[in-house]
Amino acid sequence: MTAPTERPADRPTDRPGRRPGLFDQARPDxxxxxxxxxxxxxxxxxxxxxxxxxxxxxxxxxxxPARYYLDRDIAVLEKERIWKTVWQFACRETAVANPGDTVVYDIADLSILLVRGEDGVLRGFYNACLHRGRQLRHEDGPATELACQFHGFCWDLHGGLKRVPARWDFPHVTDDGFALPQVRVDTWGGFVFVCLSEDQVPLRDYLGRLTELDHWxxxxxxxxxxxxxxxxxxxxxxxxxxxxxxxxxxxxxxxxxxxxxxxxxxxxxxxxxxxxxxxxxxxxxxxxxxxxxxxxxxxxxxxxxxxxxxxxxxxxxxxxxxxxxxxxxxxxxxxxxxxxxxxxxxxxxxxxxxxxxxxxxxxxxxxxxxxxxxxxxxxxxxxxxxxxxxxxxxxxxxxxxxxxxxxxxxxxxxxxxxxxxxxxxxxxxxxxxxxxxxxxxxxxxxxxxxxxxxxxxxxxxxxxxxxxxx
CATH class of the missing domain: 3.90.380 (Naphthalene 1,2-dioxygenase Alpha Subunit; Chain A, domain 1)
Incomplete structure (x- = not known):
């Protein structure tokens, strides 16, 4: 909370709501x-x-340049250099408040799955099955596990591999190697943010002056x-x-x-x-x-x-x-x-x-x-x-x-x-x-x-x- 400031003595306050003249000009620009x-x-x-x-x-x-708004090549480049590098608002915390709550956040051609685990920890996963790539979830809602609806590969809410159908046919699949890849997740002001880059600064440093909104x-x-x-x-x-x-x-x-x-x-x-x-x-x-x-x-x-x-x-x-x-x-x-x-x-x-x-x-x-x-x-x-x-x-x-x-x-x-x-x-x-x-x-x-x-x-x-x- 930011403390109120006292009104400087050299600034006029001759009447409440004082409003200078409509056509006053303080500076030319x-x-x-x-x-x-x-x-x-x-x-x-x-x-x-x-x-x-x-x-x-x-x-x-x-x-x-107007081409920034028109070129598909620019849109593709934005994925690599903007959406994969910055902190971005994904959802409100209330949408993932309880264990098992999930939210799908899509940006460009990427999909991120936010999951509240039974341990109360909020995690973000790349929303794709590690078997054939199908999205694990395509809509928000509660879940007890993250199961692919194509062949049934399944993960727990922490991203750990839980079940592989016909496991005998996948000797090359290991629990460690098939843990769901995660993205950075943090919260501020009731908002959930995700970041796909490990090199970006922490969320609070990124938001900087925006945190003055805590006042409200x-x-x-x-x-x-x-x-x-x-x-x-x-x-x-x-x-x-x-x-x-x-x-x-x-x-x-x-x-x-x-x-x-x-x-x-x-x-x-x-x-x-x-x-x-x-x-x-x-x-x-x-x-x-x-x-x-x-x-x-x-x-x-x-x-x-x-x-x-x-x-x-x-x-x-x-x-x-x-x-x-x-x-x-x-x-x-x-x-x-x-x-x-x-x-x-x-x-x-x-x-x-x-x-x-x-x-x-x-x-x-x-x-x-x-x-x-x-x-x-x-x-x-x-x-x-x-x-x-x-x-x-x-x-x-x-x-x-x-x-x-x-x-x-x-x-x-x-x-x-x-x-x-x-x-x-x-x-x-x-x-x-x-x-x-x-x-x-x-x-x-x-x-x-x-x-x-x-x-x-x-x-x-x-x-x-x-x-x-x-």
Missing amino acids: RSPGPSYQDLLDGDTHDVPAFLRAEGESDFGVADI DLEGRYVEAHVEKLLPCNWKVAQEAFMESFHVVTTHPQLLRGIGDANSQYDAWGWISRAITPRGTPSPHLSYEPTEQQIFDAMMGLGLDDPRILELPDDATARTVIAAATRKRMRESLGEKAETLSDSECVDTFFYTAFPNFHPWGSYNRTCYRFRPNGFDPETCFMEVLVLSPFAGERPPDAPVRRLGLEDSFLDAIELGPLARVFFQDEFNVGFVQKGLHTLVEHKPGVSFGAYQETKIRHFYALYRELMDL
Whole structure:
């Protein structure tokens, strides 16, 4: 747990929720309007010290070759140099909480089997029978042994050889030589990670700054919803749509009165990047400064003609009103801790990335993403959305995975609530991005990302190109 920091005395706090002018310009390479640090200055509560930190954000302005999204050879190379070398999120711990629980995790053309043994130890095995290579398991669920359904070779939950049919015909098979090969497994924040390389650093070292999320207890959450969607684009195209707030002005214009999209802060450290998008403050893209009532209404999802949920007092700000309501709502699951939450923790959006494809959100936003290639097909991928919710009392059961195909829509995932519409807007874009890239390469070989607002993407490619040796 990170201790709160005291507000510096030289930073103005003349009124709760103080918001500098919409068109203030602090530095020439940032958008007009209040920075995230400005908003923290006006917070009514102490803020966690780590939110004051600012990481690296300069990763150059070079174009990224479009072929990274289109070539099957690149997808094959990613298996060798990315998926076989990094730590990657495989499942939640609750999915393998009890002896005999198993989970199948597939990446590229590889399959990993996670198994909780009778001794309570969580192990990861390459999911293939050592006889003829058939997958030992193709779906999650409890098991008392790991038996191949082709010829019956069988292993115990520790990976030890248990049974060989017609053993007389296999004098060359030994117990030691036929133990299931294992992969590295570790846990953090209620997540299970696997790593196929012995050379990679330990998980905690790899996650680094991501562990500041311990402040919000991701381990103490349950999976309220889990949706997997097959998308018509490369996995990198898909995740890039969720690594910046630059797209809000065009893709989610209904949010602009209540979100400081272009005033987001972007930071990177090691394998980790972070973005913080302030809410309860208007977008600098607007040509006018909305009232606090208009900001509040926009954050409530109201249209201009919709009846108001609440009339704000003249001296109130949308940020402080929503923060107070959030503390009240969170008392049931957090108890007295809810009263210590800063306005920022209650209102703003914190979205992290652990290279290459794990995207948990901070505070109590509850959202977590994972993006995976669909085998070696560079034109399709899987996007997963997990909603991780706090709870009081007994842990609720995790929701089953809802799987949506190419012809389905996020709008079908009613368990996502209002988020389903937002994801649909993003889903609508990514297929056209993939199609457009095939045309782009005819006259422009690369993709031109912004220098700051797309920091998280540029940080990703700094790591990606180094590992891929491109």
